Amino acid sequence: MVPETCLPRRYPAPQGRLHQGIKDDLMRLAHFIQRYPPALGGSEAYFSRLSRYCAERGDVVTVFTSNALTLDAFWSNAGSCLPSGNESDVGVTIRRYPLWRMRGRRWLLKALSLAPHRLWQCLTLPCNPISFGMWRDAGQEPCRFDAVHASAFPYAFPIACGWRLARRLRIPLLVTPFLHLGNPDDPRDRTRRAFTTPALRWLLSQADAVFVQTPSERALALALGLPLGKIILQGLGVEPRECTGGDRTDARRRWNLPDDAFVVGHLANNSWEKGTNDLLEAVKPLWNKRCAIHVLLAGPEMPNFTHFWQGFEMRCPAFAQQWVRRLGPITDSQKRDFFASIDVFALPSRSDSFGLVLLEAWANGVPNVAYRAGGIADVIRHDVDGLLVPCGQIDALSNTLQHLCKDVDMRVRLGIHGKERLPADYCWDDKLELVRQKIASSRQQATGREENAKKDFKSSTGVVNFL
Secondary structure, X not given: OOOHHHOOOOOOOOOOHHHHOOOOOOOEEEEEOOOOXXXXXXXXXXXXXXXXXXXXXXXXXXXXXXXXXXXXXXXXXXXXXXXXXXXXXXXXXXEEEOOOOOOOHHHHHHHHOOOOOHHHHHHOOOOOOOOHHHHHHHHHOOOOOOEEEEOOOOOHHHHHHHHHHHHHHOOOEEEOOOOOOOOOOOOOOHHHHHHOOHHHHHHXXXXXXXXXXXXXXXXXXXXXXXXXXXXXXXXXXEOHHHOOOOOHHHHHHHOOOOOOOEEEEEEOOEOOOOOHHHHHHHHHHHHHOOOOEEEEEEOOEOHHHHHHHHHXXXXXXXXXXXXXXXXXXXXXXXXXXXXXXXXXXXXXXOOOOOOHHHHHHHHOOOOEEEEOOOOHHHHOOEOOOEEEEOOOXXXXXXXXXXXXXXXXHHHHHHHHHHHHHHHHHXXXXXXXXXXXXXXXXXXXXXXXXXXXXXXXXHHHHHHHHHO
């Protein structure tokens, strides 16, 4: 039996200008996303920023999302959820739909996803946030929208709901997949395979436009068969005021870090995919060499990291206690202190399409170290504003961190060059306006096609009547 808390609920249509009509140059937008802030995540933060940006310019924005707070809520009853229902945030209407959760749901969905039907496979991916109410409302939504924008892979369920709404209303569907490319040197990389399954490729083919963040992601989209005209190279941005200005001295005192210590920071969903495990394995031999490197970990901890940490702490309890600080999820104020307190930011990730935190590190003049994998390899210029290491080569990562520990001048040079790029290359207003203008043009094209179809219909009707 499905728990009562997971049963679909009726959601009233948003009130206000949506029913009164708005100016022709403004839009009614439906955004579909797996989670929404206060849930933490890169795609979640991006869609929140984009939704607010559009609302500030007069668009009516409705976000369709699950009520998940933590990622594990998608598949585990132990995950944290927010209250379901409607709320408003800076002019954005947010609909949080309750998740369907039951014991053994992942195994059930795995079996169901074997059916050879692409839409069905999109709806039954085991990692999906299943929200029956979202699917139902996408098929019954009485409000009129001008366009649907959906994200992010591999969580196909909300995107499939967006597809249903777009096709029913005959409006454009735009998708920002945030494709994860994984290790470019591994033709069978499991991360890339998870983001390019036949079902997810079908979803991309259904989109009227696809936003990608880096040239490598664009190349992958082309390799998957998308026509060049559908792909828009966007990229992301940073607002320095939101992530700078922390108190280095106070933060180090609070987190028990010596004033003169060399500190490596890591802010992500702590996990194997994000490189948290590899980072600790890379630093461990340096501790054996009596190299004083402190590691500051921030962000939610995923189950595979929790399991790794238990073994790591058991193997080297003295090192874990002396050199590693685990902060867990941090607030915006703590994030500013985090970047102020570190000397190098490390993101040896296999699963990032871009890496917003890299820009935040540069905003603080902090150099980046990362694997040459995914979109990160397009963001960091090796030996100019950061250092790239071959994906999965822990020894190389260890040597790089040791080198930066000793070479203060290199750290300063890389950090300065990274910071200098931000105003020209990573301005949020430029990136968000590009998206909004593309949605507007897609809307106009769809309106033109509809008007032409009506004219053709009237013309053909006249011929039939004459005959």
